[in-house]
Amino acid sequence: SGLFRADDFCTYSPKQLDGEDRLSTLTDDLLLSILGRVSSRVAARTSVLSTRWRHLSWWLPELSINVKDVLSAPCADPIEANDMEQAMASLTKATRSLLDKQQRESSISSLHLNLISNFLCEVGQLIGDAIDSGLLKDLDLTILDEIEPLDCSEEELQQRAQDIDAFFTAYPSVLLCLTKLSLKNVGFDKLDMHHLLFDCCKQLTHLTLHHCDTGSFSLFKIDAPGSKLRVLEIEKCRFLRIDLVCLPKLEKFLWETWVSQVAPLTFGFVPSLGELELSSGSNCDQRLFRLSELLHGVTSIHTLTLDFQGETLWLQPEVEELRTAFSKLRKLFVCGIFVEFDILWTTALLVAAPSIEMLHIEVWEHTCDVGEARPASYHDRRNPRWEMHLDSSSENRLLKELEFAGFKSLEQQFTFIRYMLEQSPNLQKIVLRDEEQCDDCDALKVPRPSRFPRKEDEQEMVVKRIRDGMFSPEIIFYE
Numbered sequence: 001s002g003l004f005r006a007d008d009f010c011t012y013s014p015k016q017l018d019g020e021d022r023l024s025t026l027t028d029d030l031l032l033s034i035l036g037r038v039s040s041r042v043a044a045r046t047s048v049l050s051t052r053w054r055h056l057s058w059w060l061p062e063l064s065i066n067v068k069d070v071l072s073a074p075c076a077d078p079i080e081a082n083d084m085e086q087a088m089a090s091l092t093k094a095t096r097s098l099l100d101k102q103q104r105e106s107s108i109s110s111l112h113l114n115l116i117s118n119f120l121c122e123v124g125q126l127i128g129d130a131i132d133s134g135l136l137k138d139l140d141l142t143i144l145d146e147i148e149p150l151d152c153s154e155e156e157l158q159q160r161a162q163d164i165d166a167f168f169t170a171y172p173s174v175l176l177c178l179t180k181l182s183l184k185n186v187g188f189d190k191l192d193m194h195h196l197l198f199d200c201c202k203q204l205t206h207l208t209l210h211h212c213d214t215g216s217f218s219l220f221k222i223d224a225p226g227s228k229l230r231v232l233e234i235e236k237c238r239f240l241r242i243d244l245v246c247l248p249k250l251e252k253f254l255w256e257t258w259v260s261q262v263a264p265l266t267f268g269f270v271p272s273l274g275e276l277e278l279s280s281g282s283n284c285d286q287r288l289f290r291l292s293e294l295l296h297g298v299t300s301i302h303t304l305t306l307d308f309q310g311e312t313l314w315l316q317p318e319v320e321e322l323r324t325a326f327s328k329l330r331k332l333f334v335c336g337i338f339v340e341f342d343i344l345w346t347t348a349l350l351v352a353a354p355s356i357e358m359l360h361i362e363v364w365e366h367t368c369d370v371g372e373a374r375p376a377s378y379h380d381r382r383n384p385r386w387e388m389h390l391d392s393s394s395e396n397r398l399l400k401e402l403e404f405a406g407f408k409s410l411e412q413q414f415t416f417i418r419y420m421l422e423q424s425p426n427l428q429k430i431v432l433r434d435e436e437q438c439d440d441c442d443a444l445k446v447p448r449p450s451r452f453p454r455k456e457d458e459q460e461m462v463v464k465r466i467r468d469g470m471f472s473p474e475i476i477f478y479e
Contacts, residue, residue: 063098064112067091067119067144088119095123099130107135110179114142117160117186120167128171140180140206152211157187165191168200175200182208189215198224205249208233217259221245223268230272244270251275256307263289267298274300279307279336282314289314292321299324305333310364311378317345317386322352329353332360338381339365339408343416345386347423351394359399359420363406363413368440399424406435408451409458414465421471430466433478454479 067087099108108130115123120143130136143164145152164186168175178201186209188196193214197207205228214220216238223245233254234242240260244250245268252275258264267273276298295301304326308314332353334346343361350356367373402420407413421427434452453459454477463475 062110062112063108065091065095065098066112066114067116068114085119088116088122091115092122092126095126099126099135101130101133101135107137110138110140111136112140112142114144117143117145117163120163121170124167124171124174128173131173131177137177138179138203139174139177141174141178142182143184143186145185152185154187154189157185158189160186161188161191165196168196175202177203179203180206182210183212184210186212187215188213193220194222194224198222198227198229202226202228204229206231208235209237210235211237213238219243222247225269239264241265244268246270248272253277254279256280261286263294265294267295270298271300273298275303276301277305277307277333279305279309280314281309281311281336286314288316290316290318290321292318292325295322295325299327301325302328303331303333304329305335307333307335307362308338308364309336310338310366310369310381311336312382313341313384317348317384319348319352322349326353327355329356331358332356333362334360335362335405336364337362339363339406339410341381341383342412344412344419345384346416347394347419348386350396350399350423354396355398356396357398358401358403360403361405361416363404363408363435365406365408365435366438366441367444367446368438373444373446394423396424397426399427401429401431402427403431403433405433407432407453409453409462410451417466418468421466421473427473429474429476431476431478432462452479453477 095113111127111130113123113127127136127139131139143160145160164183181197181201181204193212197204207229217240218238219241220239221243225246225248227247228249229247230249231252232247232250233256235254235256238259241264242255243266244253247270249272250270251272253270253273254277255265256277256279258280265278276295306315326349332349334349337343337346343363346359346361350359369378399420402417402424404413404417417430432453434450453462459477462477466475467473
């Protein structure tokens with residue numbers, strides 16, 4: 001069938017008989033492990049391989065059903081309505097088959113379901129019946145939308161909210177086992193967003209909102225002391241501010257691209273919060289804010305990511321004020337630093353976090369975002385001005401690994417790495433990475449020579465400059 005090669009999975013004894021079906025020698029557990037690594041569509045297709053494989057799809061404890069897996073190829077971009085209707089008809093048929101109580105010999109521990117908001121009710125009854133019968137335990141639901149956020153009208157955003165609310169109302173048992181929910185392009189202007197997501201979805205542990213809000217420049221206050229939510233991801237939503245008043249189980253929070261001109265976030269009772277990611281390019285009206293004020297009352301963060309997306313930094317300079325919030329910080333990722341900016345300022349964050357063990361720095365340089373290719377709506381970048389007054393007391397004795405993405409053998413980059421070696425006596429490993437590929441840059445078809453050291457002699461020169469006969473860290477190059 002071209003789906004698998006037996007040699008990919010195991011080796012066999014030379015004593016095996018010629019012509020024997022090698023896959024048939026595998027145990028059921030191993031075959032199910034193989035099928036669990038592919039889509040449900042591929043898993044279902046394996047039923048034609050032999051009688052041995054015929055019922056394996058109905059034994060899988062976890063299922064993943066994605067509408068995009070059943071689209072005919074090639075398909076238009078954006079996807080045409082008739083193609084989506086055909087895909088949803090196929091998805092409904094597949095869901096009905098895989099949830100067939102007569103076929104299944106065991107319950108489903110987790111169902112990952114990706115579908116389009118317009119077709120929620122197509123599979124609603126099937127999912128509801130599976131939950132009511134005890135067949136389905138946990139539901140991971142992603143409600144997709146093919147329209148770009150800027151192309152969505154307010155009426156379309158609100159209609160999607162009405163569709164989702166109607167779906168949950170029609171099939172209330174879905175709320176009983178919904179553990180992960182991802183929404184895109186949903187406007188809750190006329191609905192109680194907090195009630196739906198936190199009061200009704202009592203088992204929810206992971207929530208992703210992409211271009212979802214309660215209206216432009218609205219305040220979203222989350223006060224859910226009984227919530228089980230562990231991961232909250234906010235992407236390109238138009239909230240003026242989010243107040244996390246009470247989320248006792250929250251472990252990870254991500255906010256990407258906010259619209260606020262000031263600090264976009266406040267924390268209340270979030271005692272379990274360990275991972276925080278803030279990612280946004282500053283706009284021309286945005287004022288710098290103090291990270292220490294945003295993190296007021298938060299002391300459990302062990303992993304912090306700050307991504308400036310190649311724009312001007314949105315942080316005010318500070319060191320001592322961050323010590324309380326950084327008291328347990330072990331991993332720090334500072335990303336999207338424009339290539340022409342000084343990077344030595346990042347060491348101020350290390351001074352405030354003496355327990356850091358791993359530091360990741362990423363430099364931003366994109367052809368699609370410089371010169372004439374830079375959108376006219378973007379403002380000029382301003383180099384950060386952080387006054388550094390560091391001495392021997394600023395040593396980081398726990399720092400063991402430095403990772404530098406977008407390394408280009410620039411003088412300021414060598415200066416930064418050497419300074420890190422001088423201030424970090426236990427720094428054992430330095431990983432130098434090339435920049436990640438950018439589709440927008442590739443689309444311009446403008447040749448840009450790479451400055452990442454690929455040749456052996458270039459790498460030897462870099463190693464020599466970093467070590468300079470004084471240091472001996474392991475240096476690894478990744479293209």
